[in-house]
Amino acid sequence: MPDDNNVNSIILIEDNPVDVDLTLRAFKMRNLSNPIIVLRDGEEAIRWMEKLKDGAPLPVVILLDLKLPKYSGLEVLKYIKSSETLNGVPVVVLTTSSEDDDVKQAYKLGVNSYVLKPVDFEKFIDVAVQIELYWSVLNKPGIR
Template sequence: MQREPFDPPVMSTERSILLVEDNPADLDLTLRAFRRRHLLNPLLVARDGQEALDFIPRWSAGEPLPLVVLLDLKLPKVPGLEVLRTFKANPLTRPVPVVVLTTSDEDADIESAYSLGANSYILKPVDFDKFTQVASQIELYWCALNKPARQ
């Protein structure tokens, strides 16, 4: 796991957002959109499915759970649907909302994601301004309005 240069320390009192994204262009687009929004929560990045799953032992050891996981489906090492299945099967991570943020508009992917416990399914817009709007809505709902489960 690599942290972006603007990230606050991992053990910040603010709960983080975990972004699971392997595509460098999509990662850059997402990071720029959140920067433009002046996101207050730390943003952690996992660049493949295994890096995302590697957070579970850290959370078990006491690191704060994220407020929300933004999960791409098309990931190397461990596919996004398997990451989702693992997160939702684990009693520790089950309450953490998982928002699928992907380019896949396949009915099978949408149905699978929801049957595995995804809390939302959002198609990635390719236009930066539209992506900034999506980032704003994600931040507003999941970081400001939504009441997270206790850790």
């Protein structure tokens, strides 16, 4: 079972080490206080999510890349949104894919937001700030 230090955590599901580093640096620059849990592929993400069903604290938001090894981001999203325990956790797709089919499928599966990763670091920081502000401060989560 994940430990209780993961209260108010943000889960980042991302296989690209550069994107992981950019995301972590962007949040660190903003002094984000939420713990960030990095999961590197779809299989690891699903295994970790299984542990949440044992009563561990749910994350405040899941940041999900679509292009993952082992299980795609869409498969992970389908798993999350079909789980009675996890389906209320907000999921933000954070990806480079602007393909219409990916966007449509993600919303069909229940994604809460679909954000394209900016290439420029300063713009990436802006995106991280907006994600943090909305999902960690402004959004009122459902009762869990």
